[in-house]
Amino acid sequence: MATTLTINGEQKSFDAPPEMPLLWVLRDILGMTGTKFGCGIAQCGACTVHIDGKAVRSCVLPVSAVRDRAVTTIEAVGNSPAGAKVQKAWLDLEVIQCGYCQSGQIMAAAALLAATPNPDDSDIDAAMAGNICRCGTYVRIREAIKQAASGRQS
Amino acid sequence: MRILLSLAVIVIAAVGIGVWIVRGPGPLDFSGGSKVAVADYRAGKPTGVPAALEKASLVERGEYLAKAADCMVCHTKPGEKEFAGGLAFKLPFGTLYSTNITPDKETGIGNYSDQDFLNAVQRGKRHDGAMLYPAMPYPSYTYMTDEDVLAVKAYLFSLPPVRAPAPENTLAFPFNQRWAMLFWSAVFNPDTRFAPDTSKSPEWNRGAYLAEALAHCGECHTPRNLGFALDNRKKFAGAVTAGWRAFNISSDKATGLGNWSDDALVSYLATGHALGHGSASGPMGEAVDQSLSQLAPEDIRALAVYLRSVPPQPSPDLPATTAPAAPASHKDGVTPDARGKMVFEGACVSCHGWSGESLVSPMATLTGAWSVNDPAATNVAQIVISGTKRYTPDGALSMPAFGNAYSDDEIAAVANYVTARFGAKGSKLTAKDVAELRQQTAQ
Numbered sequence: 001m002a003t004t005l006t007i008n009g010e011q012k013s014f015d016a017p018p019e020m021p022l023l024w025v026l027r028d029i030l031g032m033t034g035t036k037f038g039c040g041i042a043q044c045g046a047c048t049v050h051i052d053g054k055a056v057r058s059c060v061l062p063v064s065a066v067r068d069r070a071v072t073t074i075e076a077v078g079n080s081p082a083g084a085k086v087q088k089a090w091l092d093l094e095v096i097q098c099g100y101c102q103s104g105q106i107m108a109a110a111a112l113l114a115a116t117p118n119p120d121d122s123d124i125d126a127a128m129a130g131n132i133c134r135c136g137t138y139v140r141i142r143e144a145i146k147q148a149a150s151g152r153q154s
Numbered sequence: 155m156r157i158l159l160s161l162a163v164i165v166i167a168a169v170g171i172g173v174w175i176v177r178g179p180g181p182l183d184f185s186g187g188s189k190v191a192v193a194d195y196r197a198g199k200p201t202g203v204p205a206a207l208e209k210a211s212l213v214e215r216g217e218y219l220a221k222a223a224d225c226m227v228c229h230t231k232p233g234e235k236e237f238a239g240g241l242a243f244k245l246p247f248g249t250l251y252s253t254n255i256t257p258d259k260e261t262g263i264g265n266y267s268d269q270d271f272l273n274a275v276q277r278g279k280r281h282d283g284a285m286l287y288p289a290m291p292y293p294s295y296t297y298m299t300d301e302d303v304l305a306v307k308a309y310l311f312s313l314p315p316v317r318a319p320a321p322e323n324t325l326a327f328p329f330n331q332r333w334a335m336l337f338w339s340a341v342f343n344p345d346t347r348f349a350p351d352t353s354k355s356p357e358w359n360r361g362a363y364l365a366e367a368l369a370h371c372g373e374c375h376t377p378r379n380l381g382f383a384l385d386n387r388k389k390f391a392g393a394v395t396a397g398w399r400a401f402n403i404s405s406d407k408a409t410g411l412g413n414w415s416d417d418a419l420v421s422y423l424a425t426g427h428a429l430g431h432g433s434a435s436g437p438m439g440e441a442v443d444q445s446l447s448q449l450a451p452e453d454i455r456a457l458a459v460y461l462r463s464v465p466p467q468p469s470p471d472l473p474a475t476t477a478p479a480a481p482a483s484h485k486d487g488v489t490p491d492a493r494g495k496m497v498f499e500g501a502c503v504s505c506h507g508w509s510g511e512s513l514v515s516p517m518a519t520l521t522g523a524w525s526v527n528d529p530a531a532t533n534v535a536q537i538v539i540s541g542t543k544r545y546t547p548d549g550a551l552s553m554p555a556f557g558n559a560y561s562d563d564e565i566a567a568v569a570n571y572v573t574a575r576f577g578a579k580g581s582k583l584t585a586k587d588v589a590e591l592r593q594q595t596a597q
Contacts, residue, residue, distance in 0.1 A: 019549020041554040042504050042514075056513050057504050062549050065515050126484035126508070129499040 008076035018064035045131030097135035187353025198356025216309025248325035258315035285335035297367035342383035361460025391467035397594030432523020473578035494571025531581030
C-alpha cells in the first residue's frame with residue numbers, strides 16, 4: 001500500500017503494510033539506518049524518533065498511526081536549535097562509547113530540551129529513564145544535557 | 155409420624171424457597187413483555203445468521219455462530235491447534251482444562267451424534283453421560299436454537315481432527331464429584347430455548363439472542379450467587395473473572411454504559427476500543443478479536459440496542475466519573491509512590507505519556523479507561539503482568555508482558571502510581587495482591 005510521510009521535512013513515498021512499525025520503514029525501506037533497532041518492544045529507547053517534536057519509539061509505532069504528523073530522525077535532528085546544542089555537547093563531553101544507543105539518547109535529549117529548556121535532574125530522569133545504555137554512559141549523558149541547556153562550554 | 159411428616163414438609167419447603175431465592179430471575183426476565191417461541195415470532199428473525207449469510211452453507215453458518223459464541227478462545231491453548239482444548243482455568247478449588255472439540259474420534263467429539271452435541275451444549279451433559287462443569291457456559295448456550303447448535307456442530311465436524319487428550323482436572327473434593335453437577339444443573343440451568351419478547355423490537359430480540367445465548371456476556375459481566383451461578387438481580391453489574399475485572403455494562407449512567415454514545419458502544423464492541431473509553435485487553439480483548447470483531451455490523455448494532463435496555467446497576471466501589479487527562483509534566487499531578495514513578499518512567503511513559511494520552515496509538519491512551527479508574531487496580535496489574543496483543547484495523551498492537559521482568563512489589567507500586575496519576579482514586583495494591591492475581595489468569 002503506497003504511503004507518504006513527511007520525514008525530516010521531505011515527502012517520502014513507499015509501499016509498506018499499514019501495521020509495519022515506522023522503524024522498519026526507516027531502516028529497511030528508506031535506508032535511513034541512523035535510527036537503531038534494540039529491543040523491538042519500546043523498552044530500550046534505541047529507536048527513538050520525533051513525531052511532531054515529541055520522542056516516540058519507532059519500533060512499536062505502526063506506520064499507519066503516523067498519519068500526517070512530522071517525523072524527525074537522527075539524520076536531521078541537528079537542524080533544530082535543541083538538537084544542534086545536544087549534538088555539540090555530546091561531542092564536547094565525548095559522551096559516546098560504543099554508540100549503539102546514542103541516536104536514541106540524542107533524540108530523547110533533544111525532545112526534552114525543546115519542551116523543557118532548563119531541566120533539573122528529575123526532568124532528565126522523567127525523559128531519559130527509558131533510554132538504556134549498556135556501556136553506562138549515563139553520567140556523561142546527564143552532564144551533556146545540562147551543558148546543552150546552559151550553553152556553557154566545557 | 156405426623157411430626158416427622160410435617161418436619162419433612164417444612165424442610166422441603168425451606169429448601170425450595172432457598173433454591174428459589176438463590177436462583178433469582180432469568181437473564182431476560184427484566185424485559186417484562188410477553189414471550190413467545192421463536193417459531194411463533196413473526197416480526198423478525200432473532201436467531202441464526204445475518205441476512206447476508208442466510209443462503210450460505212450449513213458449515214459457513216456454523217462458523218459464524220461458533221465465532222459469535224466464542225468457542226475457540228476457551229477451547230484452544232495458546233500456541234496449540236485451534237479447538238484442541240487444554241486451556242487451564244485456575245479456580246480457587248483446583249484447575250479445570252478445556253476439552254478437545256475437534257472431530258477426533260478418540261480425544262475429541264468425533265463420536266458425538268446430533269443429540270449428544272445438543273445435550274452437551276444446552277444441558278451440560280457429556281457423550282458418556284457425565285456432567286460438564288459450568289466453566290462451559292451451557293446455562294447461556296441453552297438459549298440457542300437446536301438449529302444453531304447443530305450448525306456449530308457441522309462447522310466443528312468440517313475441521314481436521316486433532317489428537318489431543320485433555321489433561322486431567324485437579325479439582326479438590328467435593329468439587330471433583332461430577333455427579334453433583336446434576337443438582338447444580340437442575341437448579342441453575344433453565345434448559346430452555348430463547349423466547350423473543352413481543353413488546354420489543356426485532357433488533358432488540360436479535361441483540362438479546364446474541365448477548366445471552368451466543369456471546370454469553372453475563373458469564374463474566376454478571377456477579378455470581380451463592381451457588382456460583384449468575385445473579386441476574388445484579389445483571390451486568392460487573393464481576394472479577396479469571397483474575398480480570400469485567401466492568402459494569404448495565405445502563406448505569408455513572409459506572410455503566412448509560413453515558414456512552416451509540417458510536418462509542420458500537421466501536422468498542424467491534425474493535426475493542428472507543429475514544430475516551432480506553433481499550434479492551436485480557437479476556438475482553440480476546441472476545442473482541444476472536445468473536446465480536448467478526449460479527450456483521452447489524453449484529454453489533456443489535457447488541458448495542460440490547461445492552462442499552464438492561465436496567466442500571468450501580469458499581470459503588472467505582473468513582474462517579476473517570477478522571478480527565480493527567481498534567482503533561484511529570485512534576486504535576488499526584489506522585490504518591492516514588493518507586494512506582496521510577497518503574498513508570500523507565501518502562502511505561504514512552505508509549506503512554508505523562509498525560510496518559512498516547513503518542514503511539516489512541517488504543518494505548520489511558521485517559522477515560524475504567525481500568526485506571528478502578529481503585530482495586532485489578533486490570534492495571536494484570537496487563538502489566540501479562541501484556542496484551544490486539545488485532546486492530548491498523549494491524550496488531552501489543553504491550554509487552556512485564557510479569558517476569560518486575561517483582562510483585564514493583565508491579566504493585568507501578569499499578570498504584572498509574573491509578574493515582576490517571577484515575578480518580580489511587581489503588582493500594584500490595585505485593586501479596588499481585589502474587590494472587592498472577593495465580594488467577596487462565597493459561
